[in-house]
Amino acid sequence: MADESFDLVGCLERVRQRDQVASRQLVEHLYPLVIRIVRSHLPRRVAEEDLAQDIFLKMFTRLAQYQGNVPFPHWVSRIAVTTCIDQLRAQKRRPEFRWADLSENEADVLDAVLTDERDVTPGDALEARELVHKLLDQLKPNDRLVIQLLDLDQKTIAEISAETGWNQTLVKVRAFRARRKLQKLFQELQSKEKS
Amino acid sequence: MNQFDQQWRKLTALARQAGDTRAMSAPHGFATRVVARAGSRPQELAWAPFEYFALRGLMVAAAFGVMAVAFNFTNFVTSTQSDAYVSADTVDELLELS
Numbered sequence: 602m603a604d605e606s607f608d609l610v611g612c613l614e615r616v617r618q619r620d621q622v623a624s625r626q627l628v629e630h631l632y633p634l635v636i637r638i639v640r641s642h643l644p645r646r647v648a649e650e651d652l653a654q655d656i657f658l659k660m661f662t663r664l665a666q667y668q669g670n671v672p673f674p675h676w677v678s679r680i681a682v683t684t685c686i687d688q689l690r691a692q693k694r695r696p697e698f699r700w701a702d703l704s705e706n707e708a709d710v711l712d713a714v715l716t717d718e719r720d721v722t723p724g725d726a727l728e729a730r731e732l733v734h735k736l737l738d739q740l741k742p743n744d745r746l747v748i749q750l751l752d753l754d755q756k757t758i759a760e761i762s763a764e765t766g767w768n769q770t771l772v773k774v775r776a777f778r779a780r781r782k783l784q785k786l787f788q789e790l791q792s793k794e795k796s
Numbered sequence: 797m798n799q800f801d802q803q804w805r806k807l808t809a810l811a812r813q814a815g816d817t818r819a820m821s822a823p824h825g826f827a828t829r830v831v832a833r834a835g836s837r838p839q840e841l842a843w844a845p846f847e848y849f850a851l852r853g854l855m856v857a858a859a860f861g862v863m864a865v866a867f868n869f870t871n872f873v874t875s876t877q878s879d880a881y882v883s884a885d886t887v888d889e890l891l892e893l894s
Contacts, residue, residue, distance in 0.1 A: 619835075621831055621835070624827075624831040624834065625827040625828060625831050626827075628822060628826070628827035628830050628831065629821070629822050629827050632820075632821060632822035632826070632827075633820040633821065636820060636822075637820070640816065640818070650823065650826065654826075654829070654830055654833070657830045657834070658833055658834055658837065661831075661834035661837070662837050662838070710807075710810070711807075714803050714806050714807045714810075715803060721806065721810050723810075723813050725810055726811065726812075726813040726814035726815075727814045729807055729808075729810035729811040729813075729814065730811040730814040732807065732811070733807060733808060752804070752805075752808045753808055753811060753812060755812075780801075780804070783800070783804060784800040784804075787800055787803060787804075
């Protein structure tokens with residue numbers, strides 16, 4: 602969070618009394634948290650600002666439902682996560698992943714990772730990120746989210762559980778299932794490359 | 797660790813190095829726009845989730861009710877008809893007795 606000294610409890614109290622200035626402060630305070638989640642799980646063809654706006658609108662309309670059982674940022678991050686997952690589900694069809702869909706640089710990086718014939722360098726980082734996101738696009742939204750948080754954001758199982766509201770066993774099961782699917786994708790890509 | 801795990805770790809470690817240089821603060825006017833829109837929307841009350849489930853519960857209960865009637869309709873008709881025969885026989889028996 603950007604500002605640790607921010608009086609969240611006092612601000613929430615004023616927001617409940619329909620204080621517009623406090624509402625704007627709350628949005629600005631929570632924006633980094635929300636935009637990080639949105640950027641991590643941004644569905645294709647959806648503008649990040651539109652999605653962030655939807656999340657904040659849900660936060661305001663559901664504010665009366667917040668009972669204080671979990672920290673407020675966790676409550677907001679759960680709204681953000683479910684909104685992103687709903688958007689990903691709405692897209693329904695995931696395009697089939699083919700070697701030809703990769704740019705030349707992405708194909709080089711994947712080749713280097715799969716075959717170990719050349720070392721990858723920090724200069725390959727951007728292509729690697731694009732490649733990882735293309736691979737994650739092939740997963741179910743919930744599975745994608747777990748892998749994103751676990752392997753890219755390097756969060757612990759407990760942190761993921763707090764952010765998503767899923768219990769730790771469910772997080773582990775989803776991670777296992779997602780990795781198996783990714784493994785299958787890797788094998789398919791390798792066999793397609795050979796053929 | 798199997799071969800896939802090694803490959804995946806290598807790829808994600810490299811992807812993490814890309815970082816993210818995009819701004820993390822709200823764009824100018826974003827908060828004002830969101831607050832203005834939120835003000836024009838009705839608030840969801842604390843029991844809104846229960847209303848959502850109650851409506852679905854009512855629909856499921858109605859569906860079960862219709863199914864129960866549909867499955868038991870023939871039994872109901874048959875039992876009514878057999879009752880009519882029973883009473884007719886009883887009357888015959890009474891008449892015969894008299």
